[in-house]
Amino acid sequence: MDTSQLLKGVLDLAVLAVLRNEDGYGYDVLRRLRTGGMDEVGDASVYGTLRRLYRAGYLTSYVVPSDEGPHRKYYGVNEAGRTKLAESEEAWRAFAATLDGILRKGAAA
Amino acid sequence: MDTSQLLKGVLDLAVLAVLRNEDGYGYDVLRRLRTGGMDEVGDASVYGTLRRLYRAGYLTSYVVPSDEGPHRKYYGVNEAGRTKLAESEEAWRAFAATLDGILRKGAAA
């Protein structure tokens, strides 16, 4: 029941997806993912993913000092990120379809 | 485009699935997966997964000396394996649904 392994290679996609229409800061992305059903995703994973995607050139980043609390590091998806998102989404769908096929075939045979 | 990361935590499920109706040996499992669409799965991954599942008590194992070639180590899914398979399959479907939801929500918002 280790949901964590399922996240591998998919968290990138999820993070890009929740950022695609609206910039967000780490803690916010975390909340979006958790509200979206990924209850168990760890904060360190999200921050790490954001930094990784940023380093890879898929995200823009800017810090906004907050009046009420610590500063917030906002991230936004740039063109490269949108391309990556589209690719990852397709790869995910293809992969999901493949696995579904294997699961069904096993059941049928 | 690193499909390999998507496999994480799912290869167990796929292997159990292709073995669920018919015992098979490693190389055969590998072929079943590749024919099923998982072209890029490595042989070492499959053998490793089989050993891991066997150690975890989900598979039975018996060696069959072959007339034409090296011996074959057959694996079969036992009761624990079937339970595991059912659980994993459900976890997978739930997870896939969650991610689909996040992808759709991002697109809609």
Next chain:
DNA sequence: GCGCACTACCGCGCTATGCGTAATAGTGTC
């Protein structure tokens, strides 16, 4: 005014797992 909770971020080290590579070994082909 001090501790505590919540927001917000970061770094370190651990672990699981798929993969590359190489080794072993039997059989058939050219």
Next chain:
DNA sequence: GACACTATTACGCATAGCGCGGTAGTGCGC
């Protein structure tokens, strides 16, 4: 006799999510 295919195993690497702890700011209750 070198090579290709089947079949398995072992060693070590890289990726990435996570647990844990630390830093820091704000506000609340006692």
